[in-house]
Amino acid sequence: MPPAVEVSHLVKKFGAVTAVDDLSFAVEAGELFGFLGPNGAGKSTTIHILCTLLSPTSGTASVAGFDCLKDPVEVRKSIGIIFQDPSLDERLTAWENLEFHGMIYHMPKSLRRRRMEEVLRFVELWERRHSVARTFSGGMKRRLEVARGLMHQPKVLFLDEPTIGLDPQTRHKIWALMSELRADQKTTFFMTTHSMEEAERCDRVAILDHGKLLALGRPADLVREAQAKNLEQVFLGVTGHDLRDGDASDQEISRGRVRKMRAWA
Numbered sequence: 560m561p562p563a564v565e566v567s568h569l570v571k572k573f574g575a576v577t578a579v580d581d582l583s584f585a586v587e588a589g590e591l592f593g594f595l596g597p598n599g600a601g602k603s604t605t606i607h608i609l610c611t612l613l614s615p616t617s618g619t620a621s622v623a624g625f626d627c628l629k630d631p632v633e634v635r636k637s638i639g640i641i642f643q644d645p646s647l648d649e650r651l652t653a654w655e656n657l658e659f660h661g662m663i664y665h666m667p668k669s670l671r672r673r674r675m676e677e678v679l680r681f682v683e684l685w686e687r688r689h690s691v692a693r694t695f696s697g698g699m700k701r702r703l704e705v706a707r708g709l710m711h712q713p714k715v716l717f718l719d720e721p722t723i724g725l726d727p728q729t730r731h732k733i734w735a736l737m738s739e740l741r742a743d744q745k746t747t748f749f750m751t752t753h754s755m756e757e758a759e760r761c762d763r764v765a766i767l768d769h770g771k772l773l774a775l776g777r778p779a780d781l782v783r784e785a786q787a788k789n790l791e792q793v794f795l796g797v798t799g800h801d802l803r804d805g806d807a808s809d810q811e812i813s814r815g816r817v818r819k820m821r822a823w824a
């Protein structure tokens with residue numbers, strides 16, 4: 560089976576800004592992959608290239624074995640995406656948003672209707688399915704976007720901060736559904752999050768900063784390698800930010816150990 564995602568020497572420049580800087584890594588089919596990095600690290604830009612919404616300046620990217628530049632139609636058929644920025648049609652009801660999505664994906668009516676009910680019940684918007692999306696709270700809108708991303712059961716699901724602004728109950732549900740989809744459908748999840756608690760639940764994580772890959776591995780291995788207390792300490796060490804509520808010795812630990820990891824990544 561080809562890797563779910565593969566990027567090689569990927570570069571994306573916006574004028575003088577190099578958002579993605581010689582990025583290379585692969586994600587295996589079925590993995591839950593955490594794509595981490597501070598604001599502006601290049602996460603969303605990379606996801607947009609993988610979803611064929613942006614062309615790279617140089618380098619290659621493929622999803623489910625299809626080249627993002629040469630075979631964008633096949634890539635699009637293989638993926639689902641939950642965008643960082645809101646992308647619902649606010650004039651439509653929850654039901655209509657999903658119906659429209661299912662039609663774009665050519666889901667047969669019976670399957671479409673079944674999945675619409677399943678995902679709407681799951682995110683607890685079934686009772687509100689005939690309300691216009693504009694009238695939803697921020698969290699309800701996000702839940703509807705998550706429901707929409709899960710509806711057509713893609714091979715690779717890109718989730719750009721899927722749990723942002725959600726209450727713990729909904730986050731918990733989304734993680735439960737992700738586990739279910741991984742077990743049943745072998746879906747690959749490629750997600751960004753600023754929650755280190757969520758990142759620690761990923762099979763592997765990549766940590767980027769300024770478009771460059773600084774660390775890649777299983778969270779527990781990264782923590783052990785850096786002799787850090789947890790992934791947050793690794794993250795702050797690698798990206799060079801001061802630790803929140805940390806003392807000098809915390810910073811010393813992670814900075815010293817992380818030098819080794821930079822060379823390794």
Ligand SMILES: Nc1ncnc2c1ncn2[C@@H]1O[C@H](COP(=O)(O)OP(=O)(O)OP(=O)(O)O)[C@@H](O)[C@H]1O
Nearest residue numbers: 573576578596597598599600601602603604605643
């Ligand atoms: N369309 C664009 N035009 C110009 N610059 C852009 C564009 N999109 C992104 N950038 C720049 O590229 C860099 C990476 O942005 P990106 O959105 O990929 O970061 P990110 O890692 O997703 O950050 P965040 O955690 O804040 O979502 C930033 O410096 C950003 O300003």
Ligand SMILES: [Mg+2]
Nearest residue numbers: 602603643719
């Ligand atoms: Mg982003």
